[in-house]
Amino acid sequence: MTAFAVTEVPPVPVPDPEDDLALRFAAGDEGGLEAVYRRWAPLVLSLARQSLGDGAEAEDVTQTVFLAAWRGRHGYRPGRGPLPAWLVGIARRKIADALSARARRADAAAAAAREPVRSPDPSCAQDAVLNRVDVTRELGRLPEAQRRVLCLAFYGDLTQTQIAHVTGWPLGTVKSHARRGLLRLGRSLDFEAAERAR
Numbered sequence: 402m403t404a405f406a407v408t409e410v411p412p413v414p415v416p417d418p419e420d421d422l423a424l425r426f427a428a429g430d431e432g433g434l435e436a437v438y439r440r441w442a443p444l445v446l447s448l449a450r451q452s453l454g455d456g457a458e459a460e461d462v463t464q465t466v467f468l469a470a471w472r473g474r475h476g477y478r479p480g481r482g483p484l485p486a487w488l489v490g491i492a493r494r495k496i497a498d499a500l501s502a503r504a505r506r507a508d509a510a511a512a513a514a515r516e517p518v519r520s521p522d523p524s525c526a527q528d529a530v531l532n533r534v535d536v537t538r539e540l541g542r543l544p545e546a547q548r549r550v551l552c553l554a555f556y557g558d559l560t561q562t563q564i565a566h567v568t569g570w571p572l573g574t575v576k577s578h579a580r581r582g583l584l585r586l587g588r589s590l591d592f593e594a595a596e597r598a599r
Contacts, residue, residue, distance in 0.1 A: 423484035427477050438467050441485050445492045452496045453503075461562045462499050464572065466492045539589045547582030550575055 422440065425433030445466050449459035469491055470477075477487050540548050553559045553567060561579060565572040 419483070419485075420479065423477075423479050426484065427474055427479060429474065434467075434471055437470075437484065437488075441488055442467065444485065445488060448489065448492050449496055449499075453499060457560075457563070458499060458503075461560055462492070462495050464562050465495050468572070469495065536586070539586050542589065543582050543585060547578045547585065550578040551582045551586070554579060 419440075422433060422436055426437045442463055446459055446463045449462040449466075450456060453459050453462065466488065470488055473491075477484065540551060543551070549568065550564055553564045554561070559567065561575050562572060564570075564579075565575045568575065570578075
């Protein structure tokens with residue numbers, strides 16, 4: 402009987418889907434960004450919630466992390482480590498920024514609370530009413546999108562991320578409408594103040 406030599410066939414490497422996803426992300430594939438967000442946003446959100454103890458603030462930080470990752474994707478090197486570790490590094494920095502901002506707000510609130518309470522000056526109250534009337538009138542003159550963003554921010558006390566969620570607009574669009582609306586509102590109110598001073 403003849404014996405046949407058995408040659409071993411080397412195993413065919415199976416591509417790792419997470420590696421493929423990281424490469425697509427680094428290459429600027431927007432579908433890759435969406436898939437990366439779906440895959441690792443829960444991890445980043447969990448870290449932010451644990452550190453911040455505030456769900457809304459954690460959601461804002463999560464959005465900021467992925468925005469920063471997308472803008473800085475050219476700095477990601479797949480050979481240096483996995484994408485989730487890189488995202489966690491960004492998340493830690495953004496969480497630290499949020500905690501610092503929170504501490505600054507608390508310090509400012511404490512300083513304001515230490516200020517002596519003064520009885521209101523009647524002329525100041527009258528100026529405040531006039532200012533509200535001016536602002537309301539000028540808001541009404543803004544384009545609809547700018548007016549909606551500013552009203553949600555000022556009267557609804559919503560963050561820009563929350564406004565993007567409510568309106569369905571991209572965060573960048575919300576920021577643009579807010580910036581343009583504030584600039585236009587500021588110019589109009591400066592003009593009104595100058596006219597009143599004459």
